[in-house]
Amino acid sequence: MKPVEKRPGGRSARVLADVVAATLAEVTEKPYDELTAEAVAARAGVHKATLYRRWxxxxxxxxxxxxxxxxxxxxVPDTGAVGRDLRLLAGEVHRVFADPEAGATPRALIAAALRSERGAAALHAFFAARHRQAAVLVSRAVVRGELPDGTDPVALVRAATAPLYHCLFLTGEPLDGRDADRAAEAALVAGRAGAFVNQG
Structure with missing residues (x-):
């Protein structure tokens, strides 16, 4: 969830990049109840009428x-061994969200999204997209014979990262790299045992 880089593509693309960057900055600095479209518009240098019309x-x-x-x-990690790939994947989640500085914006964005019906739907789509992208590491492992045929790649990826999100956003428990390794290992053990094989 990094700020979107500005790319060539005309005024519309520049406006989008500026508005997203301004939104992320505002979300990081203020709780959901204090967010305003006017502040985002001012920060992005966009007329508020344009912002309201589009968003x-x-x-x-x-x-x-x-x-x-x-x-x-x-x-997506590709070390040739599914255990290492899952540990690296979980470790990246830990690195992004648990870091006090780098994780401030993504944590704040998720917290704000959970207060909003549209935001929650977009959050669901965000994680679904991320899980689909990461699922290739499980698919490769099935082809190599490291996991049973029929293993659901998305379900296994979700299992490897869910304990981290649980601590980050539900219980607020502190995390370190060992927690990421344990989450990945638990998912791997379950996967090898066939827990994620699609039935029928």
Whole structure:
């Protein structure tokens, strides 16, 4: 969930990049109840009428920030061994969200999205996209014979990362790299035992 880089593509693309960057900055600095479309418009240098016409308000801006983040490439580990790949994947989740500075914006964006119906729908789509991207590491492992045929790649990826999100966003428990390794290992053990094989 990094700020969207500005790319050539005309005024519309520049406006989108500026608005998303401004939304992320506002979300990081303020709780959901204090967010305003006017502040985002001022920060992005966009007329508020343009912003309202395109995004409709705060909830639309939060959804757009997530949609733009979902479209960014997410490097998927490919070490040749599914255990290492899963540990690296879980470790990346830990690195991004648990870091006090780097994790401030993605944590704040998720917290804001959970307060908004449109934001929650965009958040669901964001994680679905991320899980589909990462699922290739499980598919490769099935081909190599490291996991049973019929293993659901998305379900296994979800299992490897879910304990981290549970601590980060539900219980607030502190995390370290060992927690990421344990989450990945638990998912791997379950996967090898056939827990994620699709039935029928």
């Amino acid at each position: 409709g308000g705060v909830d639309g801006l939060i959804a757009q920030a997530l949609e733009s983040s979902a479209g960014q490439e997410w490097p």
